[in-house]
Amino acid sequence: MVQSKEFSETLFSMKGISKKTVEDHLKLYTGYVNKYNEITEKLKALTEEDFSKANQVFSTVRSLKTELSFAWGGVINHEIYFSHLGGNGGTASSKLLNQIEKDFGSFEKYKTDMKASALSARGWVWTVWNSVEQRLINHIGDSQNTYALWKTTPLVALDTYEHAYFVDYGVNRGSYVDAFFENMNWDIVEEEFEKAR
Secondary structure, X not given: OOOOOOOOHHHHHOOOOOHHHHHHHHHHHHHHHHHHHHHHHHHHOOOHHHHHOOOXXXXXXXXXXXXXXXXXXXXXXXXXXXXXXXXXOOOOOHHHHHHHHHHHOOHHHHHHHHHHHHHHOOOEEEEEEEOOOXXXXXXXXXXXXXXXXXXXXXXXXXXXXXXXXXHHHOOOHHHHHHHHHHOEOHHHHHHHHHHHO
16 A cells, blocks of 8 residues: 655645645645555456456556556655655756756756756656766656656656646646746756666
């Protein structure tokens, strides 16, 4: 069974992302944890008959395995997202900043790429470490479980679903992305970058 994680209390006093948004958003995260556990139990209870009826158009096996990937994405994406929020913004530092400058040209160009990606995504944007090419990439996902890039490790997760910003910004997603960067804890991202490398 997966347990919901506890996150920093600083999430509730961020600049530009309201306490109400965070409280509601954390409830959604807990919902993903609960559904992941529920689906896991349903998979354990499958019978030989269920397995014998597996089918790519529709079957209980297909349905559960598809929704398991969605729920797991919802758990992990939100854990990354909430873990690196609640900081003081600014810029990355140390080896992470050096890598960003190498791969994007400058920290500002990285943010420009990330913001454009966020305006293009229907669900998520991640900054990932590509272990094959040994570089950072921003990529989009239109859902919790779409467009996986193999041999990459997500370091930054930016939720672009409307629930992450609509209370505070309405349709102005760009201002939400600006607030996201103002509340980043780059030390957390740096730690994850060191692990990924």
